Amino acid sequence: MKHFINLFLFLLIAISLNSCNTTELVEQWKNPEIDNLSISKVLIVGLTPNIKTRRKFENQLKKELESRGIEAVISLDVFDPSFRIEKKSKEELKVIENILTTNYFDAVLLSKVKGVENRVIYSKNYISKESLDIKFKEDYYNHQEIIENPKYYEKYKIYNAETSLYCICPTKDRELIWKGSIDIIDPKSVDKTVDDYINLLMIALEEQNLLRKK
Template identity: 55%
Template sequence: MKYLKILAIYFAVTSCSTTQLVENWKNPDFVTYNPNKVLIVGMTTNLEARQQFEKQLKAEYQSRGIEAVMSLELFEPSFTTEKKTDEELKQLENNLLLDGFDTLLFTKVIGVEDKILYRENYEEDKNTHIKFREDYLKYQDAYYNPDYYNEFTVYHAETSMYCICPTKDRTLIWKGYIDIIDPESIIETVNHYVRLVIVVLEEQQLINHKLLEDSTNKESIFN
């Protein structure tokens, strides 16, 4: 029943959207997880997209009473575009631990594909009695007429949650693989992506649901 519920939510979030959840994995050692202070890192050279993405995720965590910091608030914009050594990253992790961080949410694009989608009647034609000339004349337009196909780009992205644990190496808690399909608007794409990530994290019990309205609003409801 729970599996069906998760599938229903995933479908509701991803339908009519530029983002689709492909797969996700949760560390079985973490039944639930309650972060206290999260560093949000979006690895992209597009500064506008990075800022919008980190800002929205920060707002989602803060609405749940969790302290969150954007990488753009902590580091120079070049942080994600300059190469780092293993020693530099180890020092960074130690500094985060000393500053009270216990969680790192890291997002990056891991691949890009250009695809072509043909019209439905081309893909599902099961006519076994068609002659060569008919077959050729019908399909030749698929290559010369833009109305018969749609070219689009798919960005394969990955978001990972790590525990910055003081007693052992940085442990992977959760990883989600998400496809971003032919994005046209940074704002729309970021909205869909963040919403999808948050829904999945809620279902996996890795982030709590939003806090209820403040006491003032509650009182006004009952008075």
């Protein structure tokens, strides 16, 4: 009987801890041509119309990357205010890519939130050639409505966030290294949601040998 009670308490604690987590990794894809990766300088971009939340997310992710020996720069320190609120053409984003290359950036970590009403399986998106051949400037260009429309997420109870890791490699056709889809479930606190999201993102990248552990 005592053994049963201990087992019950253990399961209860485990369920309780799991229920406190607001994020869940739904899907991920890694470039099969890459076993591991060594990044020296990365630009962090968080697409959201809320500048306060964007700064918190980018700064916290910057600290996590720097703790692993990577030089990280947030987009809010690189892009001027007009860049953050105005749509950019593909040509203008190409100029940004060239600037990043000139300043020795070798990667971009782009995160964006896509609202969903119900859970959706994105497996087709992850295996289709069109979704894997996309470049950083195209990804940013196609999702700029997130910046323009502050009400973009209001109708959603479950948020689906996608983070993509791009190589700034002028000599390579395929720039996408990794992409992961993470569900943010019924977020109540910005601080906790950012914490949970970044923790899960770090674990996923470490498991894929794309990020060294602390």
